[in-house]
Amino acid sequence: MKIQIRKESLVNALNIAMKAVSMKTTMPILECFLLTADENGLRITANDTELAIETSVDKEGCVIAEPGQSAVEARLFFEIIRKISNDMNSDVSILSDGSIMEIRCENSNFKIQERDPEQFPAIPEVSREKYVSISQFTLKEMIRDTIFSILPNDSNKMMTGELFEVKEGKLRVVSLDGHRISIRNTGLRDDYSPVSVIIPGKTLNEITKILTGEAEKDVNIFFSRNYCMFTFENTKLVTRLIDGEYFKIDAMLSYDYDTKVKVNKSDFIECIERSTVLIRETDKKPIVFHITENSIEMKMNSVIGTMKDELPVVCEGKELMIGFNPYFLLDALKVIDDEEVSLFMTNPKAPCFIRDEDGKYIYLILPVNFNPNMY
Amino acid sequence: MKIQIRKESLVNALNIAMKAVSMKTTMPILECFLLTADENGLRITANDTELAIETSVDKEGCVIAEPGQSAVEARLFFEIIRKISNDMNSDVSILSDGSIMEIRCENSNFKIQERDPEQFPAIPEVSREKYVSISQFTLKEMIRDTIFSILPNDSNKMMTGELFEVKEGKLRVVSLDGHRISIRNTGLRDDYSPVSVIIPGKTLNEITKILTGEAEKDVNIFFSRNYCMFTFENTKLVTRLIDGEYFKIDAMLSYDYDTKVKVNKSDFIECIERSTVLIRETDKKPIVFHITENSIEMKMNSVIGTMKDELPVVCEGKELMIGFNPYFLLDALKVIDDEEVSLFMTNPKAPCFIRDEDGKYIYLILPVNFNPNMY
Secondary structure, rough: OOEEEEEEHHHHHHHHHHOOOOOOOHHHHHHEEEEEOOOOEEEEEEEEOEEEEEEEOOOOOOEEOEEEEEEHHHHHHHHHHHHOOOOOOOEEEEEOOOEEEEEOOOEEEEEOEEEEEHHOOOOOOOOOEEEEEEEEHHHHHHHOOHHHOOOOOOOHHHHHHEEEEEEEOOEEEEEEOOEEEEEEEOHHHOOOOOOOEEEEEEHHHHHHHHHHOOOOOOEEEEEEEOEEEEEEOEEEEEEOOOOOOOOOOOOOOOOOOOEEEEEHHHHHHHHHHHHHHHOOEEEEOOOEEEOOEEEEEEEEEEOEEEEEEEEEOOEHHHEEEEEHHHHHHHHHHHHOOEEEEEEEOOOOOOEEEEEEEOOEEEEEOOOOOOOOHHH | OOOEEEEHHHHHHHHHHHHHHOOOOOOOHHEEEEEEEEOEEEEEEOOOOEEEEEEEEEEOOOOEEEOOEEEEEHHHHHHHHOOOOOOOOEEEEEEEOOEEEEEEEOEEEEEEEOEEEHHHOOOOOOOOHHHHHHHHHHHHHHHOHHHHHHOOOOOOOHHHHEEEEOOEEEEEEEOOOOOOEEEEEOOOOOOOEEEEEEOOOOOHHHHHHOOOOOOEEEEEEOOOOOOOEEEEEEEEEEEEOOOOOOOOOOOOOOOOEEEEEEEEEHHHHHHHHHHHHHHHHHEOOOOEEEEEEEEEEEEEEEEEEEEEEEOOOEEEEEEEEEOOOHHHHHHHHHHOOOOOOOEOOOOOOOEEEEEOOOOOOEEEEEEEEOOOOHO
C-alpha cells in the first residue's frame, strides 16, 4: 500500500473511526485501524465487535499510488498523524510493506509495526430493507434528551440501551432506569415499516459525538434482526442490538392528574440546583415541594443544613406535598427547550409527568418518600 | 454577627480564601472559613496550618449591622453563596447566633451549623523588617517558569520547594529535581537586605492562582525565620518555610562549552513533541540528537516504532551526539519567551545549559545514556 493524503482529511476520518476502537481488550487486533486503499480512495475501519465504524476519504482527497490493506495500532497511528506536522494542509505519505508502515511528512519520518489485516473482524452485513431517514440534528437531540436515564452498567441489559420504535409515521425513543422514564417523539417524513429495537447506550453516546448535528444533513438508520446501521456522509456505523423485548411503556403512562403546575423552567432549575448544595453522597435527601394555589414552596433538610425557597406558579387542582430526587428533575428540565413546563401529579406516591401538549416529550419521575412532619 | 454583602464581592473573596482550606484533615476546624465582621468590614480567613490566607471586603462593600465572628464549613458555605442567586449584584444577608448561621437572598434561605470560632488557629505574625516588592506579573511568571522542576512529594523536603534568594539587587528563584535545575533572575527596584528562603511548592502554586498577574500591581513579600508573608490588594498570605540549607547551586553551573546550538524554539518544540508519541510508561526512551554544522538530526527508537527528524540550526564548535528525556527539554522550552534559544553542551555525559545572554534564565538538563550503535 502506498498513498498520499492531506493531513486534515485523514485526521477528520481518524477522529470518527477512533470511536469504535476497543480500549481494553485481550485481542490486540481490536485496538487497530484497518486501512484499505483501493480505486475508491482510502477506507478506515475500526471494530470493537459491539460497534463498528467505517469511514472514507474518497479518491478526490487522496492519491492511491498502490492499493492495499494494512492494520496498525489505532491510538499510536492517530497520535503520529496529529503530531507529524503543524500544518493541516500538509501531505502525509503512507507506505506499507505488510510488516512495517512508514509515515512521512516534510522532514519527519515514522516507522511502526503493522498487524495482520486478515485478522481484522468483518463488519456484519445489515439488510437495507427496513429503515428510517431523519436529520442529524433531530437524531442527536433525541438521544441527548433521553440518554441520561439509561443505566449503563446494569445487569438488566434492557436498561443499558434505548428503545427505538417506528410506528404510524413516528419515531419514539425511550429510556428508563427504574425510577424514571424519558420519552421523545418525532414525526417522520415518510411512512416506514414498523420497527422496535433496543440500541446500546454506548453506541448512541458515540454517535452523538460523530454527528455534526446539521439540520440539512440526513442519517439513514437500517434495521435488521441483530444489528442496526447508521449511514451519513462518508461514514457507516454498525452496532449490535440488545436482544429481548422492551418494557411495556404504554401501560406505565397515565394522563389523569389531580394537580397541574405550570412553572418558569429556568427559575425552577435554579431553585432545585440550589437545594443540591445540601446533598452529600451518604445522605441523599429529597427536595420537598409544597404546592399551593400560587406557589411552590421548596424545602431540603439534610444533616448539614436546611434550605427553603419559594417560586410563584400557576397551579390547577388540589394542593399537594410531594418529594423528589432533585437530580432526576434537573436531568429532565435541562433538556427541555420550552420556557414554561407543566408538571402533572396525582398524589405523593404516584409518578409525576413532565410533558408538553403536542406529545413531543414525556418525562415520568417517581416521587420519593419523606416524613411530612419534618417539612 | 449580622451583615449584608453583595454576592459578587463575597464570591471573589471566598475564591481567594478557598485556596488555604484544608481538603483532607482530621481537624474539622481546618475545613472552615473564619468570618470576622468589625468596623473595617468583613474578613475571611482560611488556614491549613501550612498556608494561611486572610482576605477582606472593606466597609464600602458591605453593611455590618452587628459585628462578630463565625466559623463555617468552607466548601458548603462557598457553594451556598455561589448558588443562592443567579444575579451577582444581589445582596446576601448573613446572620449568625453562634450555633446556626442563616443565609438569605431574595426568596432563598439556608440554615447551616456553625463551628466554634475560638478553635480556629491563629495566623503567625511575620515581622515586616526584611522584604521585597515586585510586580504581580513578575512573581507569577517566575513561579510558572520554574515550578515544573520541583518534586512535590519527595522525601527530600528541599526538592518540594523553591529557593527565593535576594542578593545584590536581584531576586533569584531556583528549583531542582535531581535531573535538572531551573533558574530565573529578575532585577529589583530597590536595594533590599539579603534573604535566602525555601518556599513550599504548594504555596507557590496556590499564589499563582490568586494573583491577577497585573504588571502595575505589586506584591510585598516579607521574610521571617520560619514564615514568609505575601501581601497584595486586600489579601494576606502566610506560609511556613522549608527548614534547612538549599543545594549549592552555583557550584553546579558552568559557562564552558564545546558545542553551541542556536535553534528556532517553536520548530524545536514541535519536533521534540513529535518524538513523545513513541514513548510508553514502561519504555522511557531518550530523544537522541546528532548535532552537525548545519542541522540537528533527531531520533527516537522505542519498542513501538522509530522516528527520525531534522532541523536546520546554527552550530558552533564540535559535532556531538547526545540524548535527553524529551519532556525535560519541553518543560524548559515552553516557558521561554524568546523566539530563538541557545543550547550549550560539552559532551554526552555533561549537563546541557539552555540560557540567554542577559542571565535572565538558566535551565540545566542532564543528558541520558544511550547506545550510540542503535542510532
